[in-house]
Amino acid sequence: xxxxxxxxxxxxxxxxxxxxxxxxxxxxxxxxxxxxxxxxxxxxxxxxxxxxxxxxxxxxxxxxxxxxxxxxxxxxxxxxxxxxxxxxxxxxxxxxxxxxxxxxxxxxxxxxxxxxxxxxxxxxxxxxxxxxxxxxxxxxxxxxxxxxxxxxxxxxxxxxxxxxxxxxxxxxxxxxxxxxxxxxxxxxxxxxxxxxxxxxxxxx
Amino acid sequence: xxxxxxxxxxxxxxxxxxxxxxxxxxxxxxxxxxxxxxxxxxxxxxxxxxxxxxxxxxxxxxxxxxxxxxxxxxxxxxxxxxxxxxxxxxxxxxxxxxxxxxxxxxxxxxxxxxxxxxxxxxxxxxxxxxxxxxxxxxxxxxxxxxxxxxxxxxxxxxxxxxxxxxxxxxxxxxxxxxxxxxxxxxxxxxxxxxxxxxxxxxxx
Numbered sequence: 001x002x003x004x005x006x007x008x009x010x011x012x013x014x015x016x017x018x019x020x021x022x023x024x025x026x027x028x029x030x031x032x033x034x035x036x037x038x039x040x041x042x043x044x045x046x047x048x049x050x051x052x053x054x055x056x057x058x059x060x061x062x063x064x065x066x067x068x069x070x071x072x073x074x075x076x077x078x079x080x081x082x083x084x085x086x087x088x089x090x091x092x093x094x095x096x097x098x099x100x101x102x103x104x105x106x107x108x109x110x111x112x113x114x115x116x117x118x119x120x121x122x123x124x125x126x127x128x129x130x131x132x133x134x135x136x137x138x139x140x141x142x143x144x145x146x147x148x149x150x151x152x153x154x155x156x157x158x159x160x161x162x163x164x165x166x167x168x169x170x171x172x173x174x175x176x177x178x179x180x181x182x183x184x185x186x187x188x189x190x191x192x193x194x195x196x197x198x199x200x201x202x203x204x
Numbered sequence: 205x206x207x208x209x210x211x212x213x214x215x216x217x218x219x220x221x222x223x224x225x226x227x228x229x230x231x232x233x234x235x236x237x238x239x240x241x242x243x244x245x246x247x248x249x250x251x252x253x254x255x256x257x258x259x260x261x262x263x264x265x266x267x268x269x270x271x272x273x274x275x276x277x278x279x280x281x282x283x284x285x286x287x288x289x290x291x292x293x294x295x296x297x298x299x300x301x302x303x304x305x306x307x308x309x310x311x312x313x314x315x316x317x318x319x320x321x322x323x324x325x326x327x328x329x330x331x332x333x334x335x336x337x338x339x340x341x342x343x344x345x346x347x348x349x350x351x352x353x354x355x356x357x358x359x360x361x362x363x364x365x366x367x368x369x370x371x372x373x374x375x376x377x378x379x380x381x382x383x384x385x386x387x388x389x390x391x392x393x394x395x396x397x398x399x400x401x402x403x404x405x406x407x408x
Contacts, residue, residue: 001365001366002363002365002366003362004362004369005361006358006359009262009362010260014260015372016371016373017259018259020373020374020375021256021258021259021260024264024289024337024359024362025235025254025256026235026254026377026382026384027233027382027394028255029231051255051265052225052229052252052267053253053347053349053350053352054225055221055222055224057214057350058213058224058228059349059350061255061267063256063257063265065258085228087230094400097403099403101404139349141345143257143345143354145261145263145358146257150354152347154210157207157209158208158228159206159208160206160208162206168220169220169221169222169224169227170223170224170390171224171227173227173392179397180230180384182374185401186374186398186399187398188377188378188397190395191392191395192391192392193297193383193393194390195389195390196298196301196389199301199303199304200306201306201307201308
């Protein structure tokens with residue numbers, strides 16, 4: 001095992017440190033966040049910081065930084081109060097990744113990448129996604145330690161390929177071809193390896 | 205595509221809703237969080253809500269609920285100010301899962317599951333993990349929407365199998381056999397499918 005200390009991390013070149021630090025959580029989910037601005041112009045940006053906050057109500061969090069391509073996403077969420085999360089699959093991976101490019105103001109990532117808008121009420125979904133959800137902004141928590149924010153949304157609507165949803169509430173993520181990522185350059189498919197029963201204390 | 209509305213979600217039986225809602229983020233990383241209480245008794249609990257908050261300093265967040273087995277973890281983190289995240293691999297998956305059982309006060313999950321403590325300064329690591337990190341508590345943000353908390357930690361020390369770390373800072377997560385999960389009962393291995401260059405605007 002190699003030990004990397006705090007001093008080692010701080011001595012890393014910036015891009016090396018970003019690559020390293022963003023790999024620490026492991027294999028992360030990645031979604032395209034869909035929004036629209038006050039003129040109705042749509043926006044898509046990949047986020048790999050989506051986290052489950054609770055089930056009743058169903059709440060999801062994600063972390064945003066104001067100084068990146070995510071700035072349009074954040075201002076749109078604040079203005080409209082709504083956003084969507086659209087999971088990727090192999091067929092739209094390259095278009096999804098391309099949404100991380102810094103397009104000029106006035107250009108929609110849908111138009112730039114060829115992904116298709118599917119609008120439903122206040123929500124701008126990616127039509128090609130097989131698993132997507134619409135959320136209402138509930139709260140924004142400033143993270144003082146580094147100036148980021150935790151965006152908290154309540155799930156209002158979920159759309160998923162019908163065959164993937166089981167009666168027990170579980171969703172067949174590998175069957176949907178869902179993609180996960182690390183460091184926003186490397187993408188993975190998942191292979192189910194085990195389903196384990198609810199754990200109870202036992203003699204080992 | 206099947207649409208599931210807010211009313212549908214609220215009408216679900218509790219366990220169905222938990223299964224459903226915790227699947228929404230997609231394939232999530234899962235770690236064992238290692239802590240000790242003021243008597244030095246160690247504790248391990250699986251968390252699948254670890255998220256990258258920033259790279260400089262390297263900050264990770266995780267969401268904790270006070271009403272579950274995680275309550276020991278939370279009180280230990282508050283008391284000691286330190287904790288570890290230990291990634292799982294196939295060889296320790298069942299022991300890791302078993303750490304979610306509600307052991308009585310006074311029983312260490314290390315002892316109960318046969319995992320081995322590796323102590324280093326204030327950190328209680330899982331010796332069998334191939335990728336683990338020690339963190340210092342930086343902040344706790346109450347999430348008023350549902351009474352959970354975001355625990356924010358600064359990475360102090362990372363230990364990783366030497367062959368998995370590249371000079372560019374990337375970490376070979378599939379090579380480490382890292383496991384991800386959904387709904388805390390289904391576990392996945394990851395297969396790398398693409399590594400894409402930094403995206404720039406282009407004609408499509």
